[in-house]
Amino acid sequence: MQIVDRRGTLVTVLRPTVTGSIESAWVRIPDGSWLGIEPRATREAPWGWSDRLWHAAEPPANGWHGARLTLFEALDWARIDRIPVLGEPSRLPPGGGTAVLNFIAARAEAQGVGPLAYRGPYPTEQLFLALLESFRYEPDVPDPLATFVAGGLTWRPAPSEHLFVGDDLYAQLRGRIEKVVWRGITYYRPDWQSLVRHTPRRIVDASDGVRCELWALGRRLEESLLLRPDGDLARILVHEPGPSSSRPLPDTVWGGVAAAVAARSAPVLAPFVESVAGAFSLEWGSVARDLVQVGRGRVRISERLRGALAAGLVAAPSGADRTALGLAVIAEMAALAGDALRARAQAEIVRLSHLERAPTLEDASPERARRGVERARAIAAAVEALLEEVLG
Numbered sequence: 001m002q003i004v005d006r007r008g009t010l011v012t013v014l015r016p017t018v019t020g021s022i023e024s025a026w027v028r029i030p031d032g033s034w035l036g037i038e039p040r041a042t043r044e045a046p047w048g049w050s051d052r053l054w055h056a057a058e059p060p061a062n063g064w065h066g067a068r069l070t071l072f073e074a075l076d077w078a079r080i081d082r083i084p085v086l087g088e089p090s091r092l093p094p095g096g097g098t099a100v101l102n103f104i105a106a107r108a109e110a111q112g113v114g115p116l117a118y119r120g121p122y123p124t125e126q127l128f129l130a131l132l133e134s135f136r137y138e139p140d141v142p143d144p145l146a147t148f149v150a151g152g153l154t155w156r157p158a159p160s161e162h163l164f165v166g167d168d169l170y171a172q173l174r175g176r177i178e179k180v181v182w183r184g185i186t187y188y189r190p191d192w193q194s195l196v197r198h199t200p201r202r203i204v205d206a207s208d209g210v211r212c213e214l215w216a217l218g219r220r221l222e223e224s225l226l227l228r229p230d231g232d233l234a235r236i237l238v239h240e241p242g243p244s245s246s247r248p249l250p251d252t253v254w255g256g257v258a259a260a261v262a263a264r265s266a267p268v269l270a271p272f273v274e275s276v277a278g279a280f281s282l283e284w285g286s287v288a289r290d291l292v293q294v295g296r297g298r299v300r301i302s303e304r305l306r307g308a309l310a311a312g313l314v315a316a317p318s319g320a321d322r323t324a325l326g327l328a329v330i331a332e333m334a335a336l337a338g339d340a341l342r343a344r345a346q347a348e349i350v351r352l353s354h355l356e357r358a359p360t361l362e363d364a365s366p367e368r369a370r371r372g373v374e375r376a377r378a379i380a381a382a383v384e385a386l387l388e389e390v391l392g
Contacts, residue, residue, distance in 0.1 A: 009164040012103070013059045020078035026059035027103050028162070030095040030170040030181040034059050036066065037100065040074050047085060049074035053100065055093060069096075073120070080108040083131070083155060085120030090347040095170075095181060098133045099162070105134035106159040115154035123149050124266050126342060132192045133172065133179065134159050140194055149266065163231045171231035177203055177210050182225055185290050187212040198335050200291055209234050214291055214304070216332045217312060217325075221304045224289060238289060246285030246300060249389060253330075254282035254299070256382020259375035260334035261341050267368060272345035282333075292336035299337050305329065310390050326383040 003012035013034075015023040025037040036054035043049050051074050056066025070091045073084035083104070089097055108114050115138050118127070128148045131137070135155035141147045161173045172179035180187040180203060190199040202215045212225040226234040258277035262270040280299050287293045287302040294300075309329050316322040 005161070005163050007163065007165070011162055011164065017078075022077045024064075025103065026056075027099045028164065029093060029099045030186075031093065031184070032164070032167065033057055033093065034066075035069075035092075035096050035099060036064065037103070038064060039077060042071065045071050045073075045087065047073050050087070051075065051084075053092070053096075055096070072100075075104070077107065079111060080104060080113055080116065083116050083118040083120075083135075085118075088347075088350050089126070090343045090350065094184070094186070098130050101130055102134040102159050102162065105157040109157040109159055113157075115156040117154050118148075119151070122266060122268070122346075123151065124269065124342070125264070126339065129197065131155055132195070136193055144193075144195055165231060165233055169225075169233055171227065173231055176205075177227060177229070177231055179203070180212050180225070180227065182212065183289060185224070187224070200332065200336055211237075214302075216291060216305050217308050217328055219308065221291070221302075221308060240288055241286045244286040244303070246283045246298075249282040249284065249301075250385045251281070252378075252385040253333075253382045253389070254280065256330050256379040256385075257282065257299075257333045257337060258341065259378035259382070260330055261338045263372070263375050263379075264334065264338065265342055265345070269342060269345050269349070270371070272348050273341050276344040276348055277341055292333075294337060294340040299340075301333055301336065305332060306390065309386075313387070313391060322387060323383060326387045327379070329386060330379060330382050 001014040001016060002010055003014070005011050009028075011028045013026040015025070017023055022037070022039060024039070026034045028034055034056050036056060036059065038052040038054060040049050041052035050071035052071055053069040054064055054066045055069050070086065070088040072086040075084055086097065108116060116135070118131070125145060128145050134157070136158045137144050137148070137153045137155055141152070144153060147153050158174065160178060163171045163173060165171055168183045170181040171177055178189050178192075185201060187201040187203050188197070188199050189203045190196055200215055202213050204211050204213055206226075208226065210227045210229055211223055212227070213220050214222040214224065223237040226237055228234050254277070258274055261277070262273040265273050280297055282299050282301065284303050284306050285300040287300055291302040291305055292299065309325065312325045313322055316325055
């Protein structure tokens with residue numbers, strides 16, 4: 001069984017069983033490659049029977065090929081009854097986890113089941129945001145993320161339409177464009193259900209269509225794409241920046257950014273965030289089509305953010321206003337670098353789990369309050385060092 005999007009691009013390949021389950025499934029992800037689901041592949045997992053995820057350039061005609069990625073809790077694909085626990089989310093390619101969740105949501109909706117619960121470990125902000133793309137949370141509460149972390153939410157299937165516009169452009173729609181991936185950069189709506197999320201790469205409705213833009217400090221820094229409301233490309237708006245040299249930022253600034261990421265992470269993940277952050281340094285520099293670039297031991301933040309900070313400092317009427325602006329930029333940096341740090345922290349937890357007992361939510365340190373104070377001090381010191389660097 002093959003499923004295509006409305007442009008005729010193949011997006012799903014299924015082998016159903018006579019009982020309504022599946023023998024195999026392959027779903028296309030935003031970069032054009034494929035993830036395969038092998039049901040009941042092994043029992044060698046903490047939770048027993050597991051389905052396996054594969055990654056390949058194309059789905060095979062028969063059997064399995066490509067790279068074995070990870071395992072997740074086996075589902076009854078004929079009657080989905082929960083959101084499964086995934087073994088190693090950091091091993092999935094970008095967009096892989098949400099593609100699998102959307103496949104689960106689509107089958108659950110077709111079966112008329114739901115809402116579904118997640119009862120696994122590490123109910124993180126990343127999982128919460130991923131679920132938003134294919135489900136709607138219940139009940140509608142003032143702080144849905146905190147309620148999710150506490151195990152108080154269920155998820156009603158609400159799958160999205162996946163549209164492959166070209167080799168380097170992908171759009172995701174549910175009545176409107178909610179997510180766009182262009183040349184590896186992912187743009188989101190700032191509003192999801194009743195939640196407003198921090199969105200540096202933002203989708204905005206405009207009089208001439210839908211725009212993908214870069215935002216920071218509450219203002220647009222760059223326009224990237226103009227799309228038609230149906231997801232088709234109207235035109236590219238951004239020009240590639242020319243080469244420029246980078247400028248290192250003080251270690252104190254990076255320490256505060258890492259502390260801010262840790263403070264917004266699940267308690268069990270926070271110390272691992274700070275640990276993996278030690279392998280990186282921070283710098284200003286040119287970044288193509290984005291505000292951050294992570295790799296080779298460096299986190300590069302776009303000079304556009306520095307320019308916005310400098311302009312804001314000139315207009316700031318008081319020292320308190322300048323401090324508030326500096327704090328806002330540390331928060332922006334933490335948002336930009338946070339996903340990369342958390343992914344590396346999760347990978348470190350998995351690595352350690354093969355050597356010793358894996359940490360759990362119950363392992364929260366009795367020194368958490370002390371660490372909170374230390375992180376607050378690190379953030380305050382980072383603000384001071386950042387303002388000194390920009391103001392000279």
